[in-house]
Amino acid sequence: MTVLTDPGRGRAAAAATPETKGGRWIDHWEPDDEGFWARTGRRVAARNLVFSILTEHLGFCVWLLWSIAVLNLNSVGMQLSVGQVLWLTTLPNLVGAAMRIPYTFAPARFGGRNWTIVSALLLVVPCGLFVYAIENPDIPYWALLVIAATTGLGGGNFASSMANITHFYPADRQGLPLGLNAAGGNLGTSVTQLAMPPLIVAFGLVAVGWVWMPFILLAAVCAYFFMNNLRQATSAYTLREMGAICRQPQTVVMSVLYIGTFGSFIGYSFSFGVLIKSQFPDIKGADFIWLGAFAGSLARPLGGWLADRFGGARVTAVDFLLMAAGIGAVAAAVRAGSWPLFLAAFLLVFVTTGIGNGSTYKMIPAIFKTKALERVDTADPAAVARAMATARRNAAAAIGITSSVGAFGGVLIQQSFRISLEETSGIGPALVGLTVFYGLCMLLTWAVYLRKVRVGDTRTSLAQAGV
Known part of the structure; x- marks a missing residue:
């Protein structure tokens, strides 16, 4: 590949195609260069995004597999207590959250395309074991x-x-x-919940394991032929670097x-099905x-788009207010015994979780970019390029760490409802606690990213810097 020097910008600009070597490796990748992005970057990025979404979607499908299966274990002669059933749904969540840490750093160690192939093929393991168990x-x-x-392997994807x-x-x-990528994965949750019940009726519970295997193999083949590794993104993290990123205040x-x-x-x-059954026992929860x-999955790209347009911090702060209001409406529906209001309010909450997922993930790269550029001479193109590369690498690591902690948060949500139901026979206390938590998250967003602080002779905030 020929590398052209752009005197006006003082740095190298890519020619018509990224430089590749050794199959699907790309040696030159500069997405922040407008010329490079317009010529080839956008097309290559979009292709990798499509097949990344496919594998991640299947990961979520497999991750949620037992949440549907436990409702039908009696049909194959498995008699389990309520506590045993809850552990079969909680353990995948815990393992999935834990797996997100090593999965975060695997692309940097092995290459994004290479790890996508491996992580897809690993999904065959829980599917095969499920068939054996049934x-x-x-x-x-x-x-x-x-x-x-x-099945927690699917959560790591x-x-x-x-x-x-x-x-x-x-x-x-x-x-x-990032919103589209995450939404494609999140949709695996609803696909599993929607498609599995009729599949079980038609072919039996064992079909839940068999059905995903051909799609998993297809995803691995597509990743092999159509995805790329980025040479500049494959610097493996040391334990010290990983610890430093975990300890950063922004992480x-x-x-x-x-x-x-x-x-x-x-x-x-x-938890949604359990909540419907506990609060409205006459409603067939599987239908809803x-x-x-x-709804939450479809809203995630909207959150990313809104964050691109208005800033991630602003969208996130408003979103937490809406989440608190939505939970308040759920509480009102429970008190009134109104199923239509309960369903509408909970769907609003799901939509706000999706918007917040998209806006927070927009914030992370922007935060690390802003912090990196604060420490360099922006008149020095080489220094800016090095800072941007470091910021992108650290943001990728922070995204994985954040996703792991967030998944552990799902366990806390489940446990809050369990404790509330066991101790009070209702979900009111859990809803109050969640409302307070969302309010605190809104205040934290404002204090760290929206509140103006004095910098030299001016007052500014991280939001004004693009966060």
Whole structure:
């Protein structure tokens, strides 16, 4: 590839195509260069985004597999207590959250395309083990727990996918693609909840394991032929670097905010059917539980788009207010015994979780870009280029860490409803606690990103710098 020097900008500009070597490796990638992005960057990034979405979507489908299966275990002769059933749905959530840490750093170690192939093929393991468990209903409970835990591999896919796609897009245009990438994955939740019940009726519970295998193999083949590794994004992290990123104040703050958004989304997705059954026992919950995850997933790109347009911090702060209002409406519906109001209010909450998921993920690259540029001479193109590369790499790591903490937050949501139901026979106390938490998240967003502070002779905020 020929590299042309742009005297006006004082740095190298790419020719018509990215430089590739060794198959699907790209050696030159400069998405923040407008000329490069217009010529080839946008097209290559979009292609990688499409097949990243496919694998991540299947990851969520597999992750939620046992949340549907536990409702039908009696049909294959498995008699479990309520506590045992709850553990079969909680353990995948815990393992999925934990797997997001190593999955975050895997693309940097092995290459984004390479890891997408591996992470897709790994999904065959929980599907195959599920088939084995259903065909052997006398299997010990501890073995059943181990098999359910393997579906957490699907939860890890989100972190590696998001960390990889971050490198493909310009820092100021990541809201919508990250929102689309995440929404495609999140939709796997509602697809599982919608498609599995009729599949079970038609072919039996064992079909839940078999049905995903051909799609998983297709995703791996597509990743092999159509995705790319970015050479500049494959510098492996040391344990010291990982620890430093985890300890950065911005990583901590965004992790808390993501508990409020994604933790709520996944926690409500796992709990919605139980809440419907406990509060409105005459309603057939299976007809409605998929609506929440579906609405939240579709709203996620909207959150990214709004963040690109108005700023992630502003959208996130307003969104937390709407989340608190939505939970207040859910509480009112419970007190009134109104099923239509309950459903409408909860769907509003799901929509706000999706918007918040998109806006918070727009914030992370913008935060690290702003912080990196604060420490360099912006008149020095080489220094700016190095700072942007470091910011992009650290943002990718922070996204994975934040996604892991957020997924653990889903477990907290589940447990808050469990404790509330066991201690008070209602969900009122849990709803009050969630409303307070969303209010605190709004205040945290304002204090860190929207509140103006004095810098030299002016007052400014991180939001005004593009966060």
